[in-house]
Amino acid sequence: MKKLINKVEDVITEQMEGMAAAHANIQINLEPKYVWRTKETKKGKVAIISGGGSGHEPMHAGFVGVGMLDAACPGEVFTSPTPDQMYECAKKVENGGGVLFLVKNYTGDVMNFEMAAEMLNGEGIKTQNILIDDDVAVKDSLYTAGRRGVGTTVIMEKIVGAAAEAGYDLEQCAELAKKVNSRGRSMGMALTSCIVPAAGKPNFDIAEDEIEIGVGIHGEPGRRRIPITTADEITTILTEAIFEDKDYSRLLRDWNFATNDWEEKELVSKAFTSGDKMIALVNGLGGTPLSELYCVYRKLDEICKAKNVELSRNLVGSYITALDMQGCSITLVRADEEILKFWDAAVDTPALHWA
Amino acid sequence: MKKLINKVEDVITEQMEGMAAAHANIQINLEPKYVWRTKETKKGKVAIISGGGSGHEPMHAGFVGVGMLDAACPGEVFTSPTPDQMYECAKKVENGGGVLFLVKNYTGDVMNFEMAAEMLNGEGIKTQNILIDDDVAVKDSLYTAGRRGVGTTVIMEKIVGAAAEAGYDLEQCAELAKKVNSRGRSMGMALTSCIVPAAGKPNFDIAEDEIEIGVGIHGEPGRRRIPITTADEITTILTEAIFEDKDYSRLLRDWNFATNDWEEKELVSKAFTSGDKMIALVNGLGGTPLSELYCVYRKLDEICKAKNVELSRNLVGSYITALDMQGCSITLVRADEEILKFWDAAVDTPALHWA
């Protein structure tokens, strides 16, 4: 294993310290671990908090700052953070507007964030959980833990963060977040496996002439393995998987403030279609050079043009990664005016900033 | 070789097309190849142009836009572009203020840009060449082609680009560029070799337990090979190499507009010392995840604090890369008020943007 790290136990802490040293717009707490924005929020602003296992940098800590997340809770590498982390973090940044947890749909993340939300709501701090489950590689939610949360997370954090900054209340932020989730679809692939520092070796073996289609962001093997092929072919496979995905319905849990308990609600994602306008994310998984992502974007743009789908906004780069994995993912979020407005709003975080 | 590319011959063209599709602030020309900013410049503005072999993305094309480069000429992978490219490109963007070529000090780049400058000056288009030669890994310029141009390039392009935008004339821009070069020092290391697409295999072999100290950005082997060690140790080696570097003097060529010929001039870089304020770049070489760079930044910050050196500004990320190489480089540029002012000025390019 070749990594720029010191002791395996210190990886997360030291990376947090490095981030805090480099960026004045964020601060860190180490016991328990969380990252929060330096600039004070307006009284009554909804606290937008995310978190998850580490290894996906810049997500989430790199998205903490004005116009995006109020705070992020990094867990161990690929391991959900713990409820006490989220609880302490929420107590730190909550400012009278309640808390919105943006949670990627993995069993661990879901359970830990649910426990935290229960604790906070139990204390009278209004807390809602929103899931991101956008990975079309996971086909049938009946026989799985449901779709994984991947690239749409970045876009949701940007949009909901901007809405909270603009004064949306907890319910409005939650509605908007659900809308973004219902409009986001992603699909990824890997050229190589990643190496978890503590494991010291690749998660899976893959031959020099094979690639893995449908991987997530945890070095987990994907759905199928195919012989290596061109960037155009790979982009086509990912993009078509996204467009072929039909209307998708599932039950997701909301906190019901009246009954003080979880409640299942249906969320439907409508299939993409001609005429749609998209925010596109062509994402590197950590070990892939930016230049190669542009080759993917080129083909994505061509395919979408042929489908009469407009890529109204885009991000090309490594924003939600799987350590040093080589590979990429494509995320499309069907935009509307509200979504574009908050996408374009000013943001000032370590990883995303525009005015 | 595992890369997101199509035919090896098309790599550069397709990556350019992808960039142009993704970013409205740049445009591309393919015969010959160059990238130029979309927004028109003010009459009389100096045209700041850079270029070099491809494989270092986002440099240079990613730095084209308002407040930075007017244009960039990408060569084949790791191969300097050609004089006719630079000539055509300069003719496209020159707007009455003359042309400043920012050239990394490699034999090929120097010669090709000199030929282009000769052609342009021959036609009465005032053109000056500025070299970047900041790599302290190259020790003795008497017995080498001189120090390589590495990380300081990014910082110079930002600062001189902002100065040109603010109305500096050709001579002022050239002076400022030289000042930045004389104040910049870099040092890099690699965990792995990179793979040039056309070659299809690593440039050099390196064992699982070895790292290469003093590499450049072309997959060339470095100066020495050591057993793999911690990020702290590596950061210390790189940083100390930068601080131990003494006053450094060399002869660089200027175009003399009076004699219409090249003229050698001495440029002295003063050694860094306690009390200096720096712009720091902790740079990934393409295959290194951002998170690991923060671990390096953490230690760099610690070392500098101990030396009473302030890191006034920083960039942490993969800005000047060597394809998919794993590894990093550290660049420090001793700042003054003028440099900080132009660093902080607004920039709007695909890879750097702030207001």
Next chain:
Amino acid sequence: METIKLSQLITWLEKIAAYMQENKTYLTELDSAIGDADHGFNMERGFQKVIGKIEELKQSKDASVLLKNTGMTLISSIGGASGPLYGTFFLQASMVLKDKNELTLEDLKSSFENGLKGIKSRGRATTGEKTMIDVLEPVVTTLITAVEQNLTISDALTNMLAAAEKGMKSTIDMLATKGRASYLGERSVGHQDPGATSSYFIVKALKESIN
């Protein structure tokens, strides 16, 4: 009547910690085949934390305090899926042991039963989904039978361990429908579930602490 002493419960926790440390790599390798290669590290980290507090826990005269503390520590130190699940198991197990300083077989049964109920409701899963439940459910069933049949604690534990081992192995052929392994679909078949395996070690540790 035959009982399990507090000191034996302490030994249990220590033995679990030892098993998790010993099998850190093994559990992680199982997780690397169908998950994300961290289960061993997670379990080791969690139970090391429990051990770090063991001296303090030894002061307590109350089994429910012991197990509640264990649950809280696991929740705040493991993360992932196994943190809330095992955390909930010990927390819920502790609920039925208020003020007890020794456990009858009946107590053991109730606490495991309640713990399992906690896991199932937190994880919204049932048997046959290739999880730790495929060990813990048959273990609880065995315990219920043992109580009904009035077995000695020792015999009950022997049966529990056999059920645990069988349950663990039964996960090999299962198709995962919960947790990360479910993303693999058919490709999850043929691999033993890491969480079922750590559950087996927990039962094994219990048997060895009491025999």
Next chain:
Amino acid sequence: METIKLSQLITWLEKIAAYMQENKTYLTELDSAIGDADHGFNMERGFQKVIGKIEELKQSKDASVLLKNTGMTLISSIGGASGPLYGTFFLQASMVLKDKNELTLEDLKSSFENGLKGIKSRGRATTGEKTMIDVLEPVVTTLITAVEQNLTISDALTNMLAAAEKGMKSTIDMLATKGRASYLGERSVGHQDPGATSSYFIVKALKESIN
């Protein structure tokens, strides 16, 4: 008097292109040891471009036009260090051949001499620095001697090729002080210079086109 015909110069360019194509990998491997692994691709790309224009060049009755065009094409298609250097070589070589439609040995000498001068001034290098100059300088020296000694073109070419080969091999033991290889310091010793090797092929192609 014995001369080299325009058609033979065309053959020369074609043979160079063939050698560069054939040795693309070899030259790149040499460059990968002490450079940046592109020399073979560079040379192949450049001379393929030259070949692409060969039909047009065949129309010309003037050796200087032929070589000037070759030089311009190399400059605008190779890039890197070898582009301007070889480009300059052919450009400068062409300068002394104005209006000639055949070359005497004296002409060949003058053109190589002028070409070498161009390389040395463009690259600010001299012999012993582990570059193409270590082939081209002895080649020019041999040509000068051949003119002095009134050798046949064939004998001159035989001597040139021997000198080129010797020059190429002499770079193995040299410490590079110019070009990319110079960054390696002592580690550049023991490797044959790629540019010297491509220069050797250029001389070899010339000999084979004329014999």
